[in-house]
Amino acid sequence: MQQRTESPRRRDHRPGLSVGRVFGVPLYLNASMLLLALLITILYGEFAGHRLGLSPPAGYLIGFGFVVSLLGSVLLHELGHALTARRYGIGVRGITLELLGGYTEMDRDAPSPRVDLLVSLAGPAVSAVLGVAATAATLALPDRTLLNQLAFQLAVSNVIVAVFNLLPGLPLDGGRALRAAVWAATRDRHVGTEVAGWIGRAVAAGTAVLVILLVLNGILAPLAVPLMLLVAVTLWRGAGQSIRIARVSRRFPLIDLARLARPLLPVPTGTPLAEAQRRRDAAGQPQAVLAVTDSAGRPLAVVDPAAAAAVPVERRPWLAVDAVARSLAGLPTMPVDLDGERVMETVQTHPGAQYVVTAGENVVGVLHIADLAQLLEPRRNSNRKWNT
Structure with a gap:
Protein backbone atom coordinates (compact mmCIF):
# COMPACT_ATOMS: atom_id res chain seq x y z
CA MET A 1 0.00 0.00 0.00
CA GLN A 2 1.23 3.45 -0.79
CA GLN A 3 0.75 7.10 0.02
CA ARG A 4 1.02 9.63 -2.76
CA THR A 5 1.23 13.36 -2.75
CA GLU A 6 -0.47 15.24 -5.52
CA SER A 7 1.46 15.89 -8.72
CA PRO A 8 0.84 18.78 -11.12
CA ARG A 9 -0.83 16.56 -13.69
CA ARG A 10 -3.15 14.67 -11.34
CA ARG A 11 -5.52 17.30 -9.95
CA ASP A 12 -8.16 16.79 -12.64
CA HIS A 13 -7.42 13.11 -13.04
CA ARG A 14 -10.11 10.75 -11.82
CA PRO A 15 -8.36 7.71 -10.28
CA GLY A 16 -11.37 5.45 -10.78
CA LEU A 17 -15.07 5.00 -10.16
CA SER A 18 -16.28 7.01 -7.18
CA VAL A 19 -18.10 4.69 -4.78
CA GLY A 20 -18.77 7.09 -1.91
CA ARG A 21 -17.00 8.35 1.19
CA VAL A 22 -15.67 6.66 4.30
CA PHE A 23 -15.20 8.94 7.33
CA GLY A 24 -15.41 11.82 4.87
CA VAL A 25 -12.61 10.44 2.66
CA PRO A 26 -13.55 9.92 -1.02
CA LEU A 27 -13.27 6.28 -2.07
CA TYR A 28 -12.50 5.21 -5.65
CA LEU A 29 -12.41 1.78 -7.29
CA ASN A 30 -9.96 1.37 -10.16
CA ALA A 31 -11.03 -0.84 -13.07
CA SER A 32 -7.88 -2.93 -12.59
CA MET A 33 -9.36 -4.13 -9.29
CA LEU A 34 -11.86 -6.18 -11.32
CA LEU A 35 -8.98 -8.25 -12.70
CA LEU A 36 -7.68 -8.94 -9.20
CA ALA A 37 -11.18 -9.78 -7.99
CA LEU A 38 -11.70 -12.24 -10.85
CA LEU A 39 -8.30 -13.86 -10.33
CA ILE A 40 -8.76 -14.33 -6.57
CA THR A 41 -12.36 -15.51 -6.97
CA ILE A 42 -11.27 -18.28 -9.35
CA LEU A 43 -8.09 -19.34 -7.54
CA TYR A 44 -9.47 -19.23 -4.02
CA GLY A 45 -12.85 -20.59 -5.11
CA GLU A 46 -11.20 -23.69 -6.60
CA PHE A 47 -8.98 -24.11 -3.53
CA ALA A 48 -11.86 -23.74 -1.06
CA GLY A 49 -14.16 -25.96 -3.12
CA HIS A 50 -11.57 -28.73 -3.28
CA ARG A 51 -10.65 -28.47 0.42
CA LEU A 52 -14.25 -28.32 1.66
CA GLY A 53 -15.79 -30.63 -0.95
CA LEU A 54 -18.08 -27.95 -2.44
CA SER A 55 -19.53 -27.60 -5.92
CA PRO A 56 -17.77 -25.15 -8.28
CA PRO A 57 -20.51 -22.45 -7.99
CA ALA A 58 -20.37 -22.63 -4.20
CA GLY A 59 -16.57 -22.48 -4.27
CA TYR A 60 -16.58 -19.41 -6.49
CA LEU A 61 -19.17 -17.76 -4.26
CA ILE A 62 -16.84 -18.31 -1.31
CA GLY A 63 -13.98 -16.94 -3.40
CA PHE A 64 -15.98 -13.80 -4.09
CA GLY A 65 -16.70 -13.46 -0.37
CA PHE A 66 -12.98 -13.62 0.29
CA VAL A 67 -12.42 -10.84 -2.28
CA VAL A 68 -14.90 -8.63 -0.42
CA SER A 69 -13.17 -9.37 2.89
CA LEU A 70 -9.76 -8.69 1.38
CA LEU A 71 -10.94 -5.37 -0.07
CA GLY A 72 -12.23 -4.45 3.37
CA SER A 73 -8.80 -5.20 4.85
CA VAL A 74 -7.07 -3.06 2.21
CA LEU A 75 -9.54 -0.24 2.83
CA LEU A 76 -8.89 -0.34 6.59
CA HIS A 77 -5.13 -0.28 5.90
CA GLU A 78 -5.50 2.84 3.78
CA LEU A 79 -7.84 4.44 6.29
CA GLY A 80 -5.06 4.03 8.83
CA HIS A 81 -2.89 6.28 6.65
CA ALA A 82 -5.70 8.69 5.79
CA LEU A 83 -7.07 9.29 9.28
CA THR A 84 -3.60 9.64 10.79
CA ALA A 85 -2.62 12.14 8.10
CA ARG A 86 -5.80 14.11 8.68
CA ARG A 87 -5.11 14.07 12.42
CA TYR A 88 -1.92 16.04 11.70
CA GLY A 89 -3.52 18.53 9.32
CA ILE A 90 -2.60 16.85 6.03
CA GLY A 91 -5.44 16.93 3.51
CA VAL A 92 -6.54 13.61 2.02
CA ARG A 93 -7.88 13.74 -1.52
CA GLY A 94 -9.04 10.13 -1.60
CA ILE A 95 -8.37 6.42 -1.32
CA THR A 96 -8.16 4.30 -4.46
CA LEU A 97 -8.43 0.51 -4.47
CA GLU A 98 -6.65 -1.01 -7.47
CA LEU A 99 -4.98 -4.13 -8.85
CA LEU A 100 -2.02 -4.06 -6.47
CA GLY A 101 -3.99 -3.13 -3.37
CA GLY A 102 -4.56 0.57 -2.97
CA TYR A 103 -3.12 3.97 -2.23
CA THR A 104 -4.01 7.08 -0.27
CA GLU A 105 -3.56 10.39 -2.09
CA MET A 106 -2.60 13.35 0.10
CA ASP A 107 -2.36 17.00 -0.89
CA ARG A 108 1.09 17.54 0.61
CA ASP A 109 3.99 15.82 2.33
CA ALA A 110 4.26 15.47 6.09
CA PRO A 111 5.61 18.61 7.80
CA SER A 112 8.12 16.73 9.98
CA PRO A 113 9.93 13.38 10.19
CA ARG A 114 7.83 12.38 13.20
CA VAL A 115 4.53 12.92 11.38
CA ASP A 116 5.90 11.18 8.27
CA LEU A 117 6.84 8.17 10.40
CA LEU A 118 3.46 7.99 12.17
CA VAL A 119 1.46 8.28 8.94
CA SER A 120 3.65 5.67 7.24
CA LEU A 121 3.36 3.09 10.01
CA ALA A 122 -0.38 3.55 10.60
CA GLY A 123 -1.35 1.36 7.62
CA PRO A 124 0.87 -1.64 8.47
CA ALA A 125 -0.21 -1.33 12.11
CA VAL A 126 -3.87 -1.74 11.07
CA SER A 127 -2.97 -4.74 8.89
CA ALA A 128 -1.02 -6.30 11.75
CA VAL A 129 -3.97 -5.91 14.13
CA LEU A 130 -6.31 -7.46 11.55
CA GLY A 131 -3.83 -10.30 11.03
CA VAL A 132 -3.65 -11.04 14.76
CA ALA A 133 -7.46 -10.93 15.09
CA ALA A 134 -7.92 -13.23 12.08
CA THR A 135 -5.28 -15.62 13.47
CA ALA A 136 -7.13 -15.79 16.78
CA ALA A 137 -10.37 -16.48 14.90
CA THR A 138 -8.67 -19.23 12.89
CA LEU A 139 -7.51 -20.98 16.04
CA ALA A 140 -10.92 -20.64 17.68
CA LEU A 141 -13.00 -21.95 14.77
CA PRO A 142 -13.40 -25.63 13.88
CA ASP A 143 -10.87 -26.89 11.34
CA ARG A 144 -11.81 -27.45 7.68
CA THR A 145 -14.91 -25.28 7.89
CA LEU A 146 -15.81 -22.33 5.69
CA LEU A 147 -15.36 -19.71 8.42
CA ASN A 148 -12.07 -21.30 9.45
CA GLN A 149 -10.73 -21.11 5.90
CA LEU A 150 -11.83 -17.50 5.42
CA ALA A 151 -10.27 -16.48 8.74
CA PHE A 152 -7.05 -18.29 7.84
CA GLN A 153 -6.76 -16.58 4.46
CA LEU A 154 -7.48 -13.18 5.98
CA ALA A 155 -4.83 -13.80 8.63
CA VAL A 156 -2.24 -14.77 6.03
CA SER A 157 -3.07 -11.91 3.64
CA ASN A 158 -3.01 -9.23 6.35
CA VAL A 159 0.23 -10.49 7.87
CA ILE A 160 1.84 -10.57 4.40
CA VAL A 161 0.59 -7.05 3.66
CA ALA A 162 1.91 -5.75 6.98
CA VAL A 163 5.33 -7.42 6.62
CA PHE A 164 5.80 -6.64 2.91
CA ASN A 165 4.84 -2.99 3.37
CA LEU A 166 7.41 -2.62 6.13
CA LEU A 167 10.27 -3.40 3.73
CA PRO A 168 12.50 -0.28 3.82
CA GLY A 169 12.13 1.03 0.29
CA LEU A 170 9.90 3.55 -1.43
CA PRO A 171 7.10 3.52 -2.47
CA LEU A 172 6.29 1.07 0.34
CA ASP A 173 5.28 2.28 3.79
CA GLY A 174 8.56 1.04 5.21
CA GLY A 175 10.36 3.19 2.67
CA ARG A 176 8.55 6.27 3.93
CA ALA A 177 9.49 5.29 7.48
CA LEU A 178 13.11 4.98 6.38
CA ARG A 179 12.86 8.36 4.67
CA ALA A 180 11.60 9.85 7.93
CA ALA A 181 14.55 8.37 9.82
CA VAL A 182 17.13 9.65 7.31
CA TRP A 183 15.34 13.00 7.19
CA ALA A 184 15.54 13.28 10.98
CA ALA A 185 19.23 12.33 10.96
CA THR A 186 20.31 14.59 8.07
CA ARG A 187 17.65 17.33 8.38
CA ASP A 188 17.15 16.95 4.63
CA ARG A 189 13.91 15.42 3.34
CA HIS A 190 15.35 15.09 -0.17
CA VAL A 191 18.30 12.98 1.01
CA GLY A 192 15.87 10.71 2.87
CA THR A 193 13.67 10.33 -0.20
CA GLU A 194 16.59 9.54 -2.48
CA VAL A 195 18.11 6.98 -0.10
CA ALA A 196 14.76 5.23 0.38
CA GLY A 197 14.16 5.36 -3.38
CA TRP A 198 17.40 3.54 -4.21
CA ILE A 199 16.70 0.93 -1.55
CA GLY A 200 13.21 0.61 -3.06
CA ARG A 201 14.81 -0.35 -6.36
CA ALA A 202 16.81 -3.02 -4.55
CA VAL A 203 13.56 -4.32 -2.99
CA ALA A 204 11.93 -4.40 -6.44
CA ALA A 205 14.84 -6.35 -7.92
CA GLY A 206 14.83 -8.72 -4.95
CA THR A 207 11.09 -9.29 -5.38
CA ALA A 208 11.58 -10.27 -9.03
CA VAL A 209 14.40 -12.67 -8.14
CA LEU A 210 12.33 -14.22 -5.33
CA VAL A 211 9.37 -14.77 -7.67
CA ILE A 212 11.60 -16.59 -10.16
CA LEU A 213 13.11 -18.78 -7.42
CA LEU A 214 9.68 -19.66 -6.01
CA VAL A 215 8.45 -20.70 -9.45
CA LEU A 216 11.54 -22.79 -10.18
CA ASN A 217 11.07 -24.59 -6.87
CA GLY A 218 7.37 -25.21 -7.48
CA ILE A 219 6.25 -23.09 -4.53
CA LEU A 220 4.49 -20.38 -6.54
CA ALA A 221 1.83 -21.23 -9.11
CA PRO A 222 2.70 -20.06 -12.65
CA LEU A 223 -0.69 -18.31 -12.85
CA ALA A 224 0.42 -15.90 -10.10
CA VAL A 225 3.74 -15.02 -11.77
CA PRO A 226 2.45 -12.14 -13.98
CA LEU A 227 0.83 -10.45 -10.97
CA MET A 228 3.93 -10.82 -8.81
CA LEU A 229 6.21 -9.53 -11.56
CA LEU A 230 3.84 -6.60 -12.02
CA VAL A 231 4.32 -5.86 -8.32
CA ALA A 232 8.10 -5.82 -8.83
CA VAL A 233 7.84 -3.54 -11.88
CA THR A 234 5.48 -1.18 -10.05
CA LEU A 235 7.87 -0.99 -7.11
CA TRP A 236 10.78 -0.23 -9.46
CA ARG A 237 8.87 2.55 -11.19
CA GLY A 238 7.61 3.98 -7.90
CA ALA A 239 11.13 4.02 -6.49
CA GLY A 240 12.43 5.73 -9.62
CA GLN A 241 9.70 8.35 -9.38
CA SER A 242 10.65 9.02 -5.76
CA ILE A 243 14.30 9.53 -6.74
CA ARG A 244 13.25 11.91 -9.51
CA ILE A 245 10.99 13.91 -7.18
CA ALA A 246 13.82 14.25 -4.67
CA ARG A 247 16.19 15.60 -7.32
CA VAL A 248 13.59 18.01 -8.68
CA SER A 249 12.56 19.27 -5.24
CA ARG A 250 16.17 19.97 -4.38
CA ARG A 251 16.23 22.55 -7.20
CA PHE A 252 13.18 24.52 -6.01
CA PRO A 253 15.37 27.24 -4.44
CA LEU A 254 16.77 27.97 -7.92
CA ILE A 255 13.37 29.19 -9.11
CA ASP A 256 13.59 32.97 -9.58
Whole structure:
Protein backbone atom coordinates (compact mmCIF):
# COMPACT_ATOMS: atom_id res chain seq x y z
CA MET A 1 0.00 0.00 0.00
CA GLN A 2 1.23 3.45 -0.79
CA GLN A 3 0.75 7.10 0.02
CA ARG A 4 1.02 9.63 -2.76
CA THR A 5 1.23 13.36 -2.75
CA GLU A 6 -0.47 15.24 -5.52
CA SER A 7 1.46 15.89 -8.72
CA PRO A 8 0.84 18.78 -11.12
CA ARG A 9 -0.83 16.56 -13.69
CA ARG A 10 -3.15 14.67 -11.34
CA ARG A 11 -5.52 17.30 -9.95
CA ASP A 12 -8.16 16.79 -12.64
CA HIS A 13 -7.42 13.11 -13.04
CA ARG A 14 -10.11 10.75 -11.82
CA PRO A 15 -8.36 7.71 -10.28
CA GLY A 16 -11.37 5.45 -10.78
CA LEU A 17 -15.07 5.00 -10.16
CA SER A 18 -16.28 7.01 -7.18
CA VAL A 19 -18.10 4.69 -4.78
CA GLY A 20 -18.77 7.09 -1.91
CA ARG A 21 -17.00 8.35 1.19
CA VAL A 22 -15.67 6.66 4.30
CA PHE A 23 -15.20 8.94 7.33
CA GLY A 24 -15.41 11.82 4.87
CA VAL A 25 -12.61 10.44 2.66
CA PRO A 26 -13.55 9.92 -1.02
CA LEU A 27 -13.27 6.28 -2.07
CA TYR A 28 -12.50 5.21 -5.65
CA LEU A 29 -12.41 1.78 -7.29
CA ASN A 30 -9.96 1.37 -10.16
CA ALA A 31 -11.03 -0.84 -13.07
CA SER A 32 -7.88 -2.93 -12.59
CA MET A 33 -9.36 -4.13 -9.29
CA LEU A 34 -11.86 -6.18 -11.32
CA LEU A 35 -8.98 -8.25 -12.70
CA LEU A 36 -7.68 -8.94 -9.20
CA ALA A 37 -11.18 -9.78 -7.99
CA LEU A 38 -11.70 -12.24 -10.85
CA LEU A 39 -8.30 -13.86 -10.33
CA ILE A 40 -8.76 -14.33 -6.57
CA THR A 41 -12.36 -15.51 -6.97
CA ILE A 42 -11.27 -18.28 -9.35
CA LEU A 43 -8.09 -19.34 -7.54
CA TYR A 44 -9.47 -19.23 -4.02
CA GLY A 45 -12.85 -20.59 -5.11
CA GLU A 46 -11.20 -23.69 -6.60
CA PHE A 47 -8.98 -24.11 -3.53
CA ALA A 48 -11.86 -23.74 -1.06
CA GLY A 49 -14.16 -25.96 -3.12
CA HIS A 50 -11.57 -28.73 -3.28
CA ARG A 51 -10.65 -28.47 0.42
CA LEU A 52 -14.25 -28.32 1.66
CA GLY A 53 -15.79 -30.63 -0.95
CA LEU A 54 -18.08 -27.95 -2.44
CA SER A 55 -19.53 -27.60 -5.92
CA PRO A 56 -17.77 -25.15 -8.28
CA PRO A 57 -20.51 -22.45 -7.99
CA ALA A 58 -20.37 -22.63 -4.20
CA GLY A 59 -16.57 -22.48 -4.27
CA TYR A 60 -16.58 -19.41 -6.49
CA LEU A 61 -19.17 -17.76 -4.26
CA ILE A 62 -16.84 -18.31 -1.31
CA GLY A 63 -13.98 -16.94 -3.40
CA PHE A 64 -15.98 -13.80 -4.09
CA GLY A 65 -16.70 -13.46 -0.37
CA PHE A 66 -12.98 -13.62 0.29
CA VAL A 67 -12.42 -10.84 -2.28
CA VAL A 68 -14.90 -8.63 -0.42
CA SER A 69 -13.17 -9.37 2.89
CA LEU A 70 -9.76 -8.69 1.38
CA LEU A 71 -10.94 -5.37 -0.07
CA GLY A 72 -12.23 -4.45 3.37
CA SER A 73 -8.80 -5.20 4.85
CA VAL A 74 -7.07 -3.06 2.21
CA LEU A 75 -9.54 -0.24 2.83
CA LEU A 76 -8.89 -0.34 6.59
CA HIS A 77 -5.13 -0.28 5.90
CA GLU A 78 -5.50 2.84 3.78
CA LEU A 79 -7.84 4.44 6.29
CA GLY A 80 -5.06 4.03 8.83
CA HIS A 81 -2.89 6.28 6.65
CA ALA A 82 -5.70 8.69 5.79
CA LEU A 83 -7.07 9.29 9.28
CA THR A 84 -3.60 9.64 10.79
CA ALA A 85 -2.62 12.14 8.10
CA ARG A 86 -5.80 14.11 8.68
CA ARG A 87 -5.11 14.07 12.42
CA TYR A 88 -1.92 16.04 11.70
CA GLY A 89 -3.52 18.53 9.32
CA ILE A 90 -2.60 16.85 6.03
CA GLY A 91 -5.44 16.93 3.51
CA VAL A 92 -6.54 13.61 2.02
CA ARG A 93 -7.88 13.74 -1.52
CA GLY A 94 -9.04 10.13 -1.60
CA ILE A 95 -8.37 6.42 -1.32
CA THR A 96 -8.16 4.30 -4.46
CA LEU A 97 -8.43 0.51 -4.47
CA GLU A 98 -6.65 -1.01 -7.47
CA LEU A 99 -4.98 -4.13 -8.85
CA LEU A 100 -2.02 -4.06 -6.47
CA GLY A 101 -3.99 -3.13 -3.37
CA GLY A 102 -4.56 0.57 -2.97
CA TYR A 103 -3.12 3.97 -2.23
CA THR A 104 -4.01 7.08 -0.27
CA GLU A 105 -3.56 10.39 -2.09
CA MET A 106 -2.60 13.35 0.10
CA ASP A 107 -2.36 17.00 -0.89
CA ARG A 108 1.09 17.54 0.61
CA ASP A 109 3.99 15.82 2.33
CA ALA A 110 4.26 15.47 6.09
CA PRO A 111 5.61 18.61 7.80
CA SER A 112 8.12 16.73 9.98
CA PRO A 113 9.93 13.38 10.19
CA ARG A 114 7.83 12.38 13.20
CA VAL A 115 4.53 12.92 11.38
CA ASP A 116 5.90 11.18 8.27
CA LEU A 117 6.84 8.17 10.40
CA LEU A 118 3.46 7.99 12.17
CA VAL A 119 1.46 8.28 8.94
CA SER A 120 3.65 5.67 7.24
CA LEU A 121 3.36 3.09 10.01
CA ALA A 122 -0.38 3.55 10.60
CA GLY A 123 -1.35 1.36 7.62
CA PRO A 124 0.87 -1.64 8.47
CA ALA A 125 -0.21 -1.33 12.11
CA VAL A 126 -3.87 -1.74 11.07
CA SER A 127 -2.97 -4.74 8.89
CA ALA A 128 -1.02 -6.30 11.75
CA VAL A 129 -3.97 -5.91 14.13
CA LEU A 130 -6.31 -7.46 11.55
CA GLY A 131 -3.83 -10.30 11.03
CA VAL A 132 -3.65 -11.04 14.76
CA ALA A 133 -7.46 -10.93 15.09
CA ALA A 134 -7.92 -13.23 12.08
CA THR A 135 -5.28 -15.62 13.47
CA ALA A 136 -7.13 -15.79 16.78
CA ALA A 137 -10.37 -16.48 14.90
CA THR A 138 -8.67 -19.23 12.89
CA LEU A 139 -7.51 -20.98 16.04
CA ALA A 140 -10.92 -20.64 17.68
CA LEU A 141 -13.00 -21.95 14.77
CA PRO A 142 -13.40 -25.63 13.88
CA ASP A 143 -10.87 -26.89 11.34
CA ARG A 144 -11.81 -27.45 7.68
CA THR A 145 -14.91 -25.28 7.89
CA LEU A 146 -15.81 -22.33 5.69
CA LEU A 147 -15.36 -19.71 8.42
CA ASN A 148 -12.07 -21.30 9.45
CA GLN A 149 -10.73 -21.11 5.90
CA LEU A 150 -11.83 -17.50 5.42
CA ALA A 151 -10.27 -16.48 8.74
CA PHE A 152 -7.05 -18.29 7.84
CA GLN A 153 -6.76 -16.58 4.46
CA LEU A 154 -7.48 -13.18 5.98
CA ALA A 155 -4.83 -13.80 8.63
CA VAL A 156 -2.24 -14.77 6.03
CA SER A 157 -3.07 -11.91 3.64
CA ASN A 158 -3.01 -9.23 6.35
CA VAL A 159 0.23 -10.49 7.87
CA ILE A 160 1.84 -10.57 4.40
CA VAL A 161 0.59 -7.05 3.66
CA ALA A 162 1.91 -5.75 6.98
CA VAL A 163 5.33 -7.42 6.62
CA PHE A 164 5.80 -6.64 2.91
CA ASN A 165 4.84 -2.99 3.37
CA LEU A 166 7.41 -2.62 6.13
CA LEU A 167 10.27 -3.40 3.73
CA PRO A 168 12.50 -0.28 3.82
CA GLY A 169 12.13 1.03 0.29
CA LEU A 170 9.90 3.55 -1.43
CA PRO A 171 7.10 3.52 -2.47
CA LEU A 172 6.29 1.07 0.34
CA ASP A 173 5.28 2.28 3.79
CA GLY A 174 8.56 1.04 5.21
CA GLY A 175 10.36 3.19 2.67
CA ARG A 176 8.55 6.27 3.93
CA ALA A 177 9.49 5.29 7.48
CA LEU A 178 13.11 4.98 6.38
CA ARG A 179 12.86 8.36 4.67
CA ALA A 180 11.60 9.85 7.93
CA ALA A 181 14.55 8.37 9.82
CA VAL A 182 17.13 9.65 7.31
CA TRP A 183 15.34 13.00 7.19
CA ALA A 184 15.54 13.28 10.98
CA ALA A 185 19.23 12.33 10.96
CA THR A 186 20.31 14.59 8.07
CA ARG A 187 17.65 17.33 8.38
CA ASP A 188 17.15 16.95 4.63
CA ARG A 189 13.91 15.42 3.34
CA HIS A 190 15.35 15.09 -0.17
CA VAL A 191 18.30 12.98 1.01
CA GLY A 192 15.87 10.71 2.87
CA THR A 193 13.67 10.33 -0.20
CA GLU A 194 16.59 9.54 -2.48
CA VAL A 195 18.11 6.98 -0.10
CA ALA A 196 14.76 5.23 0.38
CA GLY A 197 14.16 5.36 -3.38
CA TRP A 198 17.40 3.54 -4.21
CA ILE A 199 16.70 0.93 -1.55
CA GLY A 200 13.21 0.61 -3.06
CA ARG A 201 14.81 -0.35 -6.36
CA ALA A 202 16.81 -3.02 -4.55
CA VAL A 203 13.56 -4.32 -2.99
CA ALA A 204 11.93 -4.40 -6.44
CA ALA A 205 14.84 -6.35 -7.92
CA GLY A 206 14.83 -8.72 -4.95
CA THR A 207 11.09 -9.29 -5.38
CA ALA A 208 11.58 -10.27 -9.03
CA VAL A 209 14.40 -12.67 -8.14
CA LEU A 210 12.33 -14.22 -5.33
CA VAL A 211 9.37 -14.77 -7.67
CA ILE A 212 11.60 -16.59 -10.16
CA LEU A 213 13.11 -18.78 -7.42
CA LEU A 214 9.68 -19.66 -6.01
CA VAL A 215 8.45 -20.70 -9.45
CA LEU A 216 11.54 -22.79 -10.18
CA ASN A 217 11.07 -24.59 -6.87
CA GLY A 218 7.37 -25.21 -7.48
CA ILE A 219 6.25 -23.09 -4.53
CA LEU A 220 4.49 -20.38 -6.54
CA ALA A 221 1.83 -21.23 -9.11
CA PRO A 222 2.70 -20.06 -12.65
CA LEU A 223 -0.69 -18.31 -12.85
CA ALA A 224 0.42 -15.90 -10.10
CA VAL A 225 3.74 -15.02 -11.77
CA PRO A 226 2.45 -12.14 -13.98
CA LEU A 227 0.83 -10.45 -10.97
CA MET A 228 3.93 -10.82 -8.81
CA LEU A 229 6.21 -9.53 -11.56
CA LEU A 230 3.84 -6.60 -12.02
CA VAL A 231 4.32 -5.86 -8.32
CA ALA A 232 8.10 -5.82 -8.83
CA VAL A 233 7.84 -3.54 -11.88
CA THR A 234 5.48 -1.18 -10.05
CA LEU A 235 7.87 -0.99 -7.11
CA TRP A 236 10.78 -0.23 -9.46
CA ARG A 237 8.87 2.55 -11.19
CA GLY A 238 7.61 3.98 -7.90
CA ALA A 239 11.13 4.02 -6.49
CA GLY A 240 12.43 5.73 -9.62
CA GLN A 241 9.70 8.35 -9.38
CA SER A 242 10.65 9.02 -5.76
CA ILE A 243 14.30 9.53 -6.74
CA ARG A 244 13.25 11.91 -9.51
CA ILE A 245 10.99 13.91 -7.18
CA ALA A 246 13.82 14.25 -4.67
CA ARG A 247 16.19 15.60 -7.32
CA VAL A 248 13.59 18.01 -8.68
CA SER A 249 12.56 19.27 -5.24
CA ARG A 250 16.17 19.97 -4.38
CA ARG A 251 16.23 22.55 -7.20
CA PHE A 252 13.18 24.52 -6.01
CA PRO A 253 15.37 27.24 -4.44
CA LEU A 254 16.77 27.97 -7.92
CA ILE A 255 13.37 29.19 -9.11
CA ASP A 256 13.59 32.97 -9.58
CA LEU A 257 10.65 34.39 -11.51
CA ALA A 258 12.44 37.67 -12.17
CA ARG A 259 15.01 35.77 -14.26
CA LEU A 260 12.83 32.89 -15.46
CA ALA A 261 9.85 34.86 -16.82
CA ARG A 262 10.07 35.80 -20.48
CA PRO A 263 9.82 39.55 -21.17
CA LEU A 264 6.85 41.05 -23.02
CA LEU A 265 7.10 42.61 -26.47
CA PRO A 266 3.97 44.76 -26.94
CA VAL A 267 2.20 44.76 -30.31
CA PRO A 268 -1.05 46.66 -30.95
CA THR A 269 -4.26 44.71 -31.39
CA GLY A 270 -4.88 43.86 -35.05
CA THR A 271 -1.17 43.54 -35.91
CA PRO A 272 -0.56 40.74 -38.46
CA LEU A 273 1.16 37.73 -36.91
CA ALA A 274 4.03 37.88 -39.43
CA GLU A 275 4.68 41.55 -38.60
CA ALA A 276 4.63 40.88 -34.87
CA GLN A 277 7.15 38.07 -35.28
CA ARG A 278 9.32 40.29 -37.49
CA ARG A 279 9.38 42.99 -34.80
CA ARG A 280 10.41 40.43 -32.21
CA ASP A 281 13.27 39.20 -34.40
CA ALA A 282 14.35 42.77 -35.16
CA ALA A 283 14.43 43.57 -31.43
CA GLY A 284 16.82 40.66 -30.89
CA GLN A 285 14.44 39.04 -28.40
CA PRO A 286 13.54 35.64 -29.87
CA GLN A 287 12.27 34.41 -26.49
CA ALA A 288 10.07 37.45 -25.80
CA VAL A 289 6.32 36.92 -25.45
CA LEU A 290 4.16 38.85 -27.90
CA ALA A 291 1.69 40.86 -25.82
CA VAL A 292 -1.41 42.20 -27.57
CA THR A 293 -2.11 45.74 -26.32
CA ASP A 294 -5.04 48.14 -26.59
CA SER A 295 -4.83 51.69 -27.97
CA ALA A 296 -3.47 52.92 -24.62
CA GLY A 297 -0.66 50.33 -24.64
CA ARG A 298 -2.18 48.18 -21.90
CA PRO A 299 -1.58 44.42 -22.37
CA LEU A 300 -4.77 42.50 -23.01
CA ALA A 301 -3.56 39.08 -24.11
CA VAL A 302 -0.45 37.10 -24.98
CA VAL A 303 0.16 35.10 -28.14
CA ASP A 304 -0.06 31.35 -27.61
CA PRO A 305 3.21 29.99 -29.05
CA ALA A 306 1.69 26.62 -29.96
CA ALA A 307 -1.24 28.24 -31.77
CA ALA A 308 1.08 30.67 -33.59
CA ALA A 309 3.40 27.86 -34.69
CA ALA A 310 0.42 25.95 -36.12
CA VAL A 311 -0.44 28.81 -38.52
CA PRO A 312 1.02 28.20 -42.01
CA VAL A 313 3.71 30.74 -42.93
CA GLU A 314 1.77 31.97 -45.95
CA ARG A 315 -1.24 32.86 -43.77
CA ARG A 316 0.66 34.79 -41.10
CA PRO A 317 0.69 38.14 -42.98
CA TRP A 318 -3.12 38.01 -43.13
CA LEU A 319 -3.91 36.73 -39.64
CA ALA A 320 -4.07 39.16 -36.70
CA VAL A 321 -2.26 38.29 -33.50
CA ASP A 322 -5.58 38.44 -31.71
CA ALA A 323 -6.61 35.18 -33.40
CA VAL A 324 -3.81 33.20 -31.71
CA ALA A 325 -3.74 35.05 -28.38
CA ARG A 326 -5.01 34.14 -24.93
CA SER A 327 -6.58 36.73 -22.67
CA LEU A 328 -4.48 37.64 -19.64
CA ALA A 329 -7.61 37.31 -17.54
CA GLY A 330 -7.76 33.61 -18.42
CA LEU A 331 -4.20 32.81 -17.36
CA PRO A 332 -3.04 32.03 -13.81
CA THR A 333 -0.88 34.70 -12.19
CA MET A 334 2.17 34.61 -9.94
CA PRO A 335 3.78 37.51 -8.04
CA VAL A 336 7.36 37.99 -9.17
CA ASP A 337 8.68 37.53 -5.62
CA LEU A 338 7.06 34.11 -5.14
CA ASP A 339 9.52 31.50 -3.84
CA GLY A 340 10.10 28.10 -5.43
CA GLU A 341 7.80 26.14 -3.13
CA ARG A 342 4.91 28.54 -3.74
CA VAL A 343 5.55 28.53 -7.49
CA MET A 344 5.21 24.74 -7.56
CA GLU A 345 2.04 24.93 -5.46
CA THR A 346 0.56 27.33 -8.02
CA VAL A 347 1.52 25.00 -10.87
CA GLN A 348 -0.10 22.08 -9.05
CA THR A 349 -3.26 24.03 -8.34
CA HIS A 350 -3.55 25.56 -11.82
CA PRO A 351 -1.85 23.32 -14.42
CA GLY A 352 -1.11 25.18 -17.64
CA ALA A 353 1.49 26.11 -20.25
CA GLN A 354 1.81 29.83 -19.40
CA TYR A 355 1.61 31.91 -16.22
CA VAL A 356 1.42 35.70 -15.98
CA VAL A 357 4.12 37.14 -13.70
CA THR A 358 3.14 40.36 -11.98
CA ALA A 359 4.67 43.08 -9.81
CA GLY A 360 1.75 44.77 -8.12
CA GLU A 361 -0.74 45.56 -10.88
CA ASN A 362 1.89 45.47 -13.63
CA VAL A 363 2.58 42.46 -15.85
CA VAL A 364 6.35 41.96 -15.97
CA GLY A 365 6.56 38.76 -17.98
CA VAL A 366 5.22 35.31 -18.72
CA LEU A 367 6.50 32.05 -17.27
CA HIS A 368 6.47 29.12 -19.68
CA ILE A 369 6.09 25.73 -18.03
CA ALA A 370 8.74 24.40 -20.45
CA ASP A 371 11.28 26.85 -19.03
CA LEU A 372 10.44 25.74 -15.51
CA ALA A 373 10.80 22.09 -16.51
CA GLN A 374 14.17 22.81 -18.09
CA LEU A 375 15.38 24.46 -14.88
CA LEU A 376 14.19 21.65 -12.64
CA GLU A 377 15.29 18.75 -14.86
CA PRO A 378 18.00 20.02 -17.21
CA ARG A 379 19.27 16.57 -18.19
CA ARG A 380 15.81 15.12 -18.73
CA ASN A 381 14.68 18.01 -20.93
CA SER A 382 17.91 18.93 -22.72
CA ASN A 383 17.02 16.96 -25.84
CA ARG A 384 13.38 18.00 -26.00
CA LYS A 385 12.04 20.65 -28.32
CA TRP A 386 9.44 23.05 -26.96
CA ASN A 387 7.18 25.42 -28.84
CA THR A 388 8.27 29.00 -28.10
